[in-house]
Amino acid sequence: xSWQVHLPALVLSVPLLGAFVALLMVKPILRNLWFTxxxxxxxxxxxxxxxxxxxxxxxxxxxxxxxWNLTLPSGMALPIRIIMEVDAFGAFMILTGSLATxxxxxxxxxxxxxxxxxxxxxxxxxxLFTGMLGxxxxxxxxxxxxxxxxxxxxxxxxxxxWRDSPEAVEASFKYAVLSxxxxxxxxxxxxxxxxxxxxLNMAAVAKNMQVGFLEKVALVLFITSMAMKCGAVPLHxxxxxxxxxxxxxxxxxxxVVGQASLYxxxxxxxxxxxxxxxxxxxxxxxxxxxxxxxxxxVIMAVIQKEAKRLMAYHCxxxxxxxxxxxxxxxxxxxxxxxxxxxGFTAMKGGIFHIINNAMYKGLLFxxxxxxxYATGTTELDKLGGISRNMPYTTMMFAxxxxxxxxxxxxxxxxxxxxxxxxxxxVHPFLAVVAMVTSILTLASFVKVFQSGFLGPSREELASTRxxxxxxxVGMSVLCLMILGLSLMPNWALSNLIEPAAxxxxxxxxxxxxxxxxxx
Amino acid sequence: xxxxTLYTGFGYWNVYAWIMFFAIGALVVLFIRFTGRSDYExxxxxxxxxxxxxxxxxxxxxxxVPASSSYWGFTKALASFYEVLVNLHTGILSDYMGFLIVTxxxxxxxxxx
Amino acid sequence: MINNMPMxxxxxxxxxxxxxxxxxxxxxxxxxxxxxxxxSTNLFLIVLGxxxxxxxxxxxLAGDFKKMxxxxxxxxxxxxxxxxxxxxxxxxxxxxxxxKHYETLDVYEIRRLRG
Numbered sequence: 001x002s003w004q005v006h007l008p009a010l011v012l013s014v015p016l017l018g019a020f021v022a023l024l025m026v027k028p029i030l031r032n033l034w035f036t037x038x039x040x041x042x043x044x045x046x047x048x049x050x051x052x053x054x055x056x057x058x059x060x061x062x063x064x065x066x067x068w069n070l071t072l073p074s075g076m077a078l079p080i081r082i083i084m085e086v087d088a089f090g091a092f093m094i095l096t097g098s099l100a101t102x103x104x105x106x107x108x109x110x111x112x113x114x115x116x117x118x119x120x121x122x123x124x125x126x127x128l129f130t131g132m133l134g135x136x137x138x139x140x141x142x143x144x145x146x147x148x149x150x151x152x153x154x155x156x157x158x159x160x161x162w163r164d165s166p167e168a169v170e171a172s173f174k175y176a177v178l179s180x181x182x183x184x185x186x187x188x189x190x191x192x193x194x195x196x197x198x199x200l201n202m203a204a205v206a207k208n209m210q211v212g213f214l215e216k217v218a219l220v221l222f223i224t225s226m227a228m229k230c231g232a233v234p235l236h237x238x239x240x241x242x243x244x245x246x247x248x249x250x251x252x253x254x255x256v257v258g259q260a261s262l263y264x265x266x267x268x269x270x271x272x273x274x275x276x277x278x279x280x281x282x283x284x285x286x287x288x289x290x291x292x293x294x295x296x297x298v299i300m301a302v303i304q305k306e307a308k309r310l311m312a313y314h315c316x317x318x319x320x321x322x323x324x325x326x327x328x329x330x331x332x333x334x335x336x337x338x339x340x341x342x343g344f345t346a347m348k349g350g351i352f353h354i355i356n357n358a359m360y361k362g363l364l365f366x367x368x369x370x371x372x373y374a375t376g377t378t379e380l381d382k383l384g385g386i387s388r389n390m391p392y393t394t395m396m397f398a399x400x401x402x403x404x405x406x407x408x409x410x411x412x413x414x415x416x417x418x419x420x421x422x423x424x425x426v427h428p429f430l431a432v433v434a435m436v437t438s439i440l441t442l443a444s445f446v447k448v449f450q451s452g453f454l455g456p457s458r459e460e461l462a463s464t465r466x467x468x469x470x471x472x473v474g475m476s477v478l479c480l481m482i483l484g485l486s487l488m489p490n491w492a493l494s495n496l497i498e499p500a501a502x503x504x505x506x507x508x509x510x511x512x513x514x515x516x517x518x519x
Numbered sequence: 520x521x522x523x524t525l526y527t528g529f530g531y532w533n534v535y536a537w538i539m540f541f542a543i544g545a546l547v548v549l550f551i552r553f554t555g556r557s558d559y560e561x562x563x564x565x566x567x568x569x570x571x572x573x574x575x576x577x578x579x580x581x582x583x584v585p586a587s588s589s590y591w592g593f594t595k596a597l598a599s600f601y602e603v604l605v606n607l608h609t610g611i612l613s614d615y616m617g618f619l620i621v622t623x624x625x626x627x628x629x630x631x632x
Numbered sequence: 633m634i635n636n637m638p639m640x641x642x643x644x645x646x647x648x649x650x651x652x653x654x655x656x657x658x659x660x661x662x663x664x665x666x667x668x669x670x671x672s673t674n675l676f677l678i679v680l681g682x683x684x685x686x687x688x689x690x691x692x693l694a695g696d697f698k699k700m701x702x703x704x705x706x707x708x709x710x711x712x713x714x715x716x717x718x719x720x721x722x723x724x725x726x727x728x729x730x731x732k733h734y735e736t737l738d739v740y741e742i743r744r745l746r747g
Contacts, residue, residue: 149715166733173726195680224623241745380586409537421529451586610746
C-alpha cells in the first residue's frame, strides 16, 4: 500500500494549495520560487499518475470515504461519494496538460515582473490548472460541472488580465456569457440524468444506461456545451478573441484547457453513452464539426494580420483534426471489423494529435509572446527582420510551424498521416479536406515567418534583444518534446497513445473500475 | 526499437527513410549550386540589390512585403467567399449566442428524430 | 397538471432568460437574463428532488416522517448557487470595465474584435 494510491487526489490538491498560498507571497522572488516549485511538483505528480495507470490499470479514488478504494459500500446499489476515476486516456490528458502548463508557467515568470498584481496572476493560473486537471480526473458528472466552472471563472480573469485594454475585457466578457450559459446547459443535462438514474457517477450511469428520449435530450445538451467550450465551428467565435487577447503564456495554457473540454465530450460519447446510443448520428455530428472546424478555422487564419489571432484560428482548425479522428473511432465503435479496419488508426491519430497540438500550438503562442515581450507588438505589418536579433525564438518558431503544418519528419506529420489514411477509407472527401487544411496551414505560417521574422531589418526594431533565459527555457521544454515525439513516433504510439485509445474504447473496464465485476 | 517503421495499416513511415531522402535532396542541391556561374566576384557591383532599377530604400520597412499584402491574389480571387465568412464573425455577442442556439437546435433535430 | 407546474415554471424561466440573452441589447440586461437561466436551472434541480409530502432530509429533525425529499439535488443546488454568485459578480465586474472603456452598454457597439 504505497502513497501513490492517493495520486488522483494529490494532483488536484497541490495546485489548489498553490493557488491560495500564492496570494500570501510578499516578495516577488518568493512568489516566483513558489510558482516554479508547484508547477514542477504537479508535473511530476502527473507523470507518476500516468506511469501508475500504465502499470496497474484504471485508478479510482473516493473523496471523503473510509477507504480510498471503497467505491461501493456494502448494501449500496450505486456509488454515493465523489469518485475520481483516471483511466489511461485521462492520465494521458493530464500528462499532456501538465507539460504544456509547465512550459507556459516557466515562460510567464519573467512576464510577471512587468505587472503589479503578479500574486493574483499566479493564483488564477493555479486555479485554472486545478480546474483543467479536475476535468480530466473526475468520474462524477456534477463534479465535472464544478471543475468546468472553476476553470471558466479562472480563465475569464486571466483573459481580461490586461484590464486596461478594452479588447481584452471585451473578449473576456463574450467568452464569459457564452461559457456560463453552456455550463448551465450542461448542468440541466446532468440533472436529467440524475432524475432518471438517481446517481451522478459516470460509470454507474453508464452501467444502467438505456437510451430513451430524455437521455437523448441530455446528450444534445452535453455535446453542444462541450463543442462550444472546445471551440468547434460554428461555436468558435469567442476563441480568436479570447486566445488573441490573453497574455501569451495564458494562451498556451488555454489550448490545453480547451482540450480538457474535448476530453469531456469524448468521455461522455464513449464512456457514458457508448454503444447504448444506437446509430451513427452522433459520430457524424462530431465528424462534421471536425470538418467545419478544420476548414473554416484555417481559411480564416490565412487572412489574419495579427500573430496571436492567426494562431488562435489555427487552434480551431487543429481541434477539427482531433474531432474528426476520434469521431471516426466513434463511428466504428459498434463494429469490430470497422474498428480494426480504420477506427482504431483514426483514434490513434486523433489522440496523438492532442499531444502534438498541445506542444506545437503552445510553442507557437509562446514565440508570439516573446515577440510581444521583445518588440511590444504582434501586428505582423509592424514586424520584420526579427530573426537576426532573436535567433532562438526564430528557430523555435520554425520548428513549431513546420510541425503544425505537418511537414515530415515532424510529429504533426505522423498524426496527420494516421488521420488521412483512416479517413480515406470512410470517404475520400474527408481526407481531401484534411489535406487542403494542412496546405493552408503551411501557407499561413509561411506568411508569418516571412513577414515577422525574415525580410530586411527595420529601424524601429533595431534595438530588439533576445528574450530572457527563463522564457527560452519554457519554450525549450516544448521544443524538445516536439523533437522527441518526431524522432520516436513508435515509442509514443505504443506507450502513450495506444493505451489511451484502448481505454477510451473499452467502456466495460471504465464501468468495472467503479462498479466492480458483479454485474 | 524506438526509432523504427511505423505501420499505419495502409503504408508506413520511417524516420531513416526521411533522412536518406533528405541527404539525397541535399546532394542534388549541392550539385545544382556547383554548376552555377563561376564569374561571380565578391565586393563588386554583382553584390548590389536589384530593386527594379530604382534606388534601394534605406529602411527595411519600405522594402518589405507587409503581411496584409501576402496572398493578395488568393484573397482577391476568393473575395466574395471571404466576405460571407468575415461577416459571420460580427463581433456581436447576440449573434454568437444565436449560433449556439441554432446549432443546438440542429443537433437536437438530428439526434432526437 | 398541478404537479407539473414547477416544471412549467422551469421552462418558462428558461425561455425568458434565453429571450433576454438573445434579443436584449443592454449588457446589464443580458447579465440579468443569464441569472434568470441560472435560476431556472436551480429550480429544475430542486424540483427533481422533491417528493410530495416529504420532509427535510435530516434524520434527527425529520420526526416520524417516512418520506424525505432527496438531499443530493439540494446539495447540488447550493453548489450551483455559489458558483452562480461568483460568475454573476465577475460578469458585472467585466460590464463595469467595459463601460469605462467603451462608454456604452449596447452590445451592438462593443465589437472591436471581429473578422
